[in-house]
Amino acid sequence: MQTEVKETLPMEELEQVAKQVRRDIVRMVHGCQSGHPGGSLGCTDYLVALYFRIMTHSTEFDMNGVGEDLFFLSNGHISPVWYSVLARAGYFDVSELKTFRKLDSRLQGHPTTHEELPGVRIASGSLGQGLSVAIGAALTKKLNNDPGLVFTLHGDGELQEGQIWEAALFAPHNKVDNLISTIDVNGQQIDGPTDQVLALGNLRAKWEAFGWDVLEMNGNDLADVIRVLELAKAKTRKGKPIMILMQTNMGHGVDFMMGSHKWHGVAPNDEQLSLALNQLTSGMQDY
Amino acid sequence: MKKYTYTESKDTRSGFGAGLVEAGRKNENVVALCADLVGSLKMGDFIKEFPERFVQVGIAEANMMGIAAGMTIGGKIPFTGTFANFSTGRVYDQIRQSIAYSDKNVKICASHAGLTLGEDGATHQILEDIGMMKMLPGMTVINPCDYNQTKAATVAIAEYEGPVYLRFGRPVIPVFTPADQEFVIGKAWMVNEGTDVSIFATGHLVWEAIKAGEKLAEMGISAEIINIHTIKPLDDEAILKSVAKTGCVVSAEEHNRLGGLGDSIAQLLAKNTPLPMEYVAVNDSFGESGTPEQLMKKYGLDDEHIIKAVQKVMERKKVLAK
CATH class of the missing domain: 3.40.50.970 (Thiamin diphosphate (ThDP)-binding fold, Pyr/PP domains)
Structure with missing residues (x-):
C-alpha cells in the first residue's frame, strides 16, 4: 500500500503533523526519562517532509524496498522523531510509541532491525556508518535498475567520524547519483558547540571539494525543506551525489530547549513537559 | 593412520x-x-x-x-x-x-x-x-x-x-582434501579415527596434525584427528562423541590461545565432560617477521609441538585414571 498522504496533504496539515510529531517526541522522552529531544525536534520538519511529501514508499514494509525510496538515519540517537514519523505515516500503530526505550520494546534507544520494527533497515547509533550503508543500498539499486532514490540524515558532530570521509570520497568517484544526503547543521554536540569541540570549518567548500553537488536549506521552514528536497530530486542521476546542508535549531518548537546543546540528551521533567506541550498544539490525537 | x-x-x-x-x-x-x-x-x-x-x-x-x-x-x-x-x-x-x-x-x-x-x-x-x-x-x-x-x-x-x-x-x-567435497557449515570432518587422543585442528594446523598423526602412529599412539573447519557454530556432537572414546584432547590452531577454537572446545568440555586438554596455539603474544615455517616452529604451531601436546595430555589422562 502506498502512503495515501503523498501529494494530498496540504501545507497546513503537514504543519499540523510536524506539531504532533514534536508533541510525540517530548512525551516519549519524558515517558522513559531518557533519549535525545534536541536533535529530534530540530529534524522534525525534514522527516515529515520526507515521509509525507517527498519519498515514494510503502508502509507495507519490505526490507529490500524494491521500487521504493529508502531512508537511512545515520545519527540514530534522534530515534524519537523517526519513530513518531514512521508511526504517524502508518508503519505501525502510534500506541507503540509509549514503549520507547522500555523493556521488550521494538522502539530501542537507537534504531535496530533486530526487533523487526517496520521502516528500519539498519541499526545505527554508533556514529559515522550510515553514509556507507546508504551508498551500498544505492549501488544495489543501480545494479537492479531500480528507480528508487536513497536518502540519509547525519548530525554535524557526526562528521568528526573518519568513516564519513571515506564515504565522501567514494560516492563521487563512483558516480553514486541516486543518493541525497542531508546534514543537520545545528552547530551543537554533547560537549558544546561544534566550533569549540572540533570545528567543522566550511562545510560547503569541503563537500564540493570532495565532488558532491551541495544545496542548503532552512531545516525549520517546512516550505523551504520541501522546495530544496524537490530540487535535490531533480538533480539526481546527473553523475554526482547530492549533499544538503540543513540549518536547524536544536530543540526547535520548544522555546526553552532551542539552540542549546544542553537538551541534546536530557529528558524534560513533568513541569517542563507541560510547558513544552502548551507550545505545541496540533489538533491531532496524542498516542 | x-x-x-x-x-x-x-x-x-x-x-x-x-x-x-x-x-x-x-x-x-x-x-x-x-x-x-x-x-x-x-x-x-x-x-x-x-x-x-x-x-x-x-x-x-x-x-x-x-x-x-x-x-x-x-x-x-x-x-x-x-x-x-x-x-x-x-x-x-x-x-x-x-x-x-x-x-x-x-x-x-x-x-x-x-x-x-x-x-x-x-x-x-x-x-x-x-x-x-x-x-x-x-x-x-x-x-x-x-x-x-x-x-x-x-x-x-x-x-x-x-x-x-x-x-x-x-x-x-x-592440497589433501577431495576436490568434489560437499562443504557443510558446522559439520566437522573426520580426518582419522583413533582411540588414544582427540586432536581437533583448524586451518593450516590440520596438515600439521596429519603429519603428527603419522609419527604418533609409529610411536604406537592412535590419534583421532578431526578437522573443525567451522568454529561457530561448533559441532558439539562430533567433539563429544570423539572425547567419549579417547578421554583427552589437543586443540590446534593458528591463533591466540585466548579466544580461539581451543577455548570453544574447553567451554564445551567444561559444561559436559571435563577432561585433560592441551592447546597448540600462540601463547598470548604478538608475532614477528620471519618465514612462515620459522614462525610456526618458533611459536609452537607445527607437528612436533602437536606431538609434545599429545604426550603431555596422555600423561595427564594416565595420572587421572590412577
Whole structure:
C-alpha cells in the first residue's frame, strides 16, 4: 500500500503533523526519562517532509524496498522523531510509541532491525556508518535498475567520524547519483558547540571539494525543506551525489530547549513537559 | 593412520578466488568488494568475468563494511576481501553494528590470517580474529584447511543466509582434501579415527596434525584427528562423541590461545565432560617477521609441538585414571 498522504496533504496539515510529531517526541522522552529531544525536534520538519511529501514508499514494509525510496538515519540517537514519523505515516500503530526505550520494546534507544520494527533497515547509533550503508543500498539499486532514490540524515558532530570521509570520497568517484544526503547543521554536540569541540570549518567548500553537488536549506521552514528536497530530486542521476546542508535549531518548537546543546540528551521533567506541550498544539490525537 | 597423499600444493586464498568465481556463476546476486588488495585476495578472475559486480573501495575498510551491509538491501550477497587484520580488528564496530546486529547477509572474507603471513610482521599477523568474530551473536566463523576446502566453503557460504567470517591464508600448503567435497557449515570432518587422543585442528594446523598423526602412529599412539573447519557454530556432537572414546584432547590452531577454537572446545568440555586438554596455539603474544615455517616452529604451531601436546595430555589422562 502506498502512503495515501503523498501529494494530498496540504501545507497546513503537514504543519499540523510536524506539531504532533514534536508533541510525540517530548512525551516519549519524558515517558522513559531518557533519549535525545534536541536533535529530534530540530529534524522534525525534514522527516515529515520526507515521509509525507517527498519519498515514494510503502508502509507495507519490505526490507529490500524494491521500487521504493529508502531512508537511512545515520545519527540514530534522534530515534524519537523517526519513530513518531514512521508511526504517524502508518508503519505501525502510534500506541507503540509509549514503549520507547522500555523493556521488550521494538522502539530501542537507537534504531535496530533486530526487533523487526517496520521502516528500519539498519541499526545505527554508533556514529559515522550510515553514509556507507546508504551508498551500498544505492549501488544495489543501480545494479537492479531500480528507480528508487536513497536518502540519509547525519548530525554535524557526526562528521568528526573518519568513516564519513571515506564515504565522501567514494560516492563521487563512483558516480553514486541516486543518493541525497542531508546534514543537520545545528552547530551543537554533547560537549558544546561544534566550533569549540572540533570545528567543522566550511562545510560547503569541503563537500564540493570532495565532488558532491551541495544545496542548503532552512531545516525549520517546512516550505523551504520541501522546495530544496524537490530540487535535490531533480538533480539526481546527473553523475554526482547530492549533499544538503540543513540549518536547524536544536530543540526547535520548544522555546526553552532551542539552540542549546544542553537538551541534546536530557529528558524534560513533568513541569517542563507541560510547558513544552502548551507550545505545541496540533489538533491531532496524542498516542 | 589413514594415508593422506597430495600431488600439488596451493594457497588457500586461491581456493577463495576460485570459489568466488563459482559462486558468482551460480548466483547473479553475488557481488565482491575489495580494499586495494585484489591480487593478494585472488579476486582477479571474478573481476574479469563479472566487472559490473565488483566494487573497488580503496584503502577504506570501514566504508567497505558499511557498503557491503547496504548492498544486501535489495538482495545482493556481498563478499568483502582484505587481510584478516583489516577485516576484523580495524572494522569491528562496523561489523558489529551494521552487519551482525543488523543481521546482514555479508560474507567477510579474510586472507593472510595468522603467523603464516610471514615477513610483514606482527602489525599484519592477526591472532585474535577468531575470538573477536565468534563473540558476535549470529556470526558464523569458518577457517578451512586447504585449497579445495576453502573453495568449497566459499561456494557454500553464498548459499547460506546470514553473516559469515571466512578465514584463510597466504602460504602454499598441500592440497589433501577431495576436490568434489560437499562443504557443510558446522559439520566437522573426520580426518582419522583413533582411540588414544582427540586432536581437533583448524586451518593450516590440520596438515600439521596429519603429519603428527603419522609419527604418533609409529610411536604406537592412535590419534583421532578431526578437522573443525567451522568454529561457530561448533559441532558439539562430533567433539563429544570423539572425547567419549579417547578421554583427552589437543586443540590446534593458528591463533591466540585466548579466544580461539581451543577455548570453544574447553567451554564445551567444561559444561559436559571435563577432561585433560592441551592447546597448540600462540601463547598470548604478538608475532614477528620471519618465514612462515620459522614462525610456526618458533611459536609452537607445527607437528612436533602437536606431538609434545599429545604426550603431555596422555600423561595427564594416565595420572587421572590412577
